Amino acid sequence: RKEVEQDPGPFNVPEGATVAFNCTYSNSASQSFFWYRQDCRKEPKLLMSVYSSGNEDGRFTAQLNRASQYISLLIRDSKLSDSATYLCVVHHSGYSTLTFGKGTMLLVSP
Amino acid sequence: GAGVSQSPSNKVTEKGKDVELRCDPISGHTALYWYRQSLGQGLEFLIYFQGNSAPDKSGLPSDRFSAERTGGSVSTLTIQRTQQEDSAVYLCASSASLGGFEQYFGPGTRLTVT
Numbered sequence: 001r002k003e004v005e006q007d008p009g010p011f012n013v014p015e016g017a018t019v020a021f022n023c024t025y026s027n028s029a030s031q032s033f034f035w036y037r038q039d040c041r042k043e044p045k046l047l048m049s050v051y052s053s054g055n056e057d058g059r060f061t062a063q064l065n066r067a068s069q070y071i072s073l074l075i076r077d078s079k080l081s082d083s084a085t086y087l088c089v090v091h092h093s094g095y096s097t098l099t100f101g102k103g104t105m106l107l108v109s110p
Numbered sequence: 111g112a113g114v115s116q117s118p119s120n121k122v123t124e125k126g127k128d129v130e131l132r133c134d135p136i137s138g139h140t141a142l143y144w145y146r147q148s149l150g151q152g153l154e155f156l157i158y159f160q161g162n163s164a165p166d167k168s169g170l171p172s173d174r175f176s177a178e179r180t181g182g183s184v185s186t187l188t189i190q191r192t193q194q195e196d197s198a199v200y201l202c203a204s205s206a207s208l209g210g211f212e213q214y215f216g217p218g219t220r221l222t223v224t
Contacts, residue, residue, distance in 0.1 A: 004152075032211055043201055043215035044153070087152070091211055097143055097166070098211060102152035 003027060004101035006088050012107045017078045021104045023071045023088030030092040033064055035073050038085045038103060047073075047086070078108045112136070114216035116202050122222045123192055131187045131219045133202030141205045142185050143213060144177055146198040153201065159185060192223045 006023045013019045025033075033050035048055065050062040050071050061074040071088055088101035115134045123129050135142050144156040155169040159179040170176070174192075179185040189196055199220050203213040 034211065043217055045215065046212050049211075097155050097158050098213065099155075100145075100153040102150075 003099045004088055004090050006086075006101040006104045008102060008104060010105040010107050012109065013078050014109055015078055015080060017108075018074065018076045019078055019106060020072055020074045021086055021088075021106075023073075023101055023104075025069050025071070025088075025090045025099075027090070027092045028069065030069075030090045032091040033062075033071050034089040034091075034098070035060075035062060035071075036087040036089055036100070038087055040084075044087055044100075075106075078106075080108050080110065082106060083108045114202055114204055114214050116200075116216035116219050118219055119217065120220045120222075122224060125194060125223055126191055128188065128190045129192055129221065131189075131200050131221070133185045133187070133216060135183065135185070135202070135204030136214055137183075139204035139206055139214075140182070142179060143203045143205075144185070144187050145201045145203065147201060147218075148198040156187070156200075189221075192221075194223045197221055197223045 004025050011019055035047040036044040037047045038044040048057050048062055050064045052064055054063045059076045063072045075082055083106055085103035085105045087103045090099045114136055117132045121129055140161045142159045145153040147153050157170055157177045158166040174190045177187045199218040201215050201218045203215045205213045
């Protein structure tokens with residue numbers, strides 16, 4: 001079983017739509033969770049951390065469900081500029097670095 | 111301020127040659143990571159440096175891969191006797207401290223082995 005699993009997509013949505021991605025992780029000792037964004041042929045950039053209580057940053061909302069070991073990202077009022085690959089990222093104790101999912105591709109069309 | 115820089119941005123090499131990839135982290139960042147990303151694949155961790163501690167080399171795929179970090183700053187990833195399966199984008203990231211999970215990535219080096 002892969003450590004971090006995501007639906008690769010692509011998710012094709014029109015501008016203004018709401019779209020949600022889920023991610024599951026296998027290691028119950030995982031402690032910290034993040035969403036990174038990667039544009040085509042660019043490096044990943046941190047989008048937001050995911051807190052246990054859930055957190056919101058503008059149009060983006062992240063949720064964590066430790067019992068079911070999944071993380072979600074909700075994007076409201078999608079913009080063309082949201083088109084990218086969204087990487088689910090997990091850190092668990094005993095590891096010195098992050099574990100990245102393969103990403104979910106989002107394509108927002110006019 | 112300056113971000114993470116990497117050089118070269120692109121490298122084409124013949125199978126069997128050695129290559130060196132360079133990473134210059136953000137000034138003051140103590141942690142430095144190397145990853146590689148093959149087409150359509152996720153990021154694969156290679157090696158991690160933290161301050162003066164021994165590096166975590168657990169992700170290096172073979173003994174043809176090595177890395178060093180001089181003076182706690184610039185890092186060089188060396189691939190000896192390159193193979194076609196080494197073709198990928200090699201990404202370097204740095205973070206402020208151990209547990210500083212906000213990693214800042216460089217633009218990567220696209221390596222093509224012919």
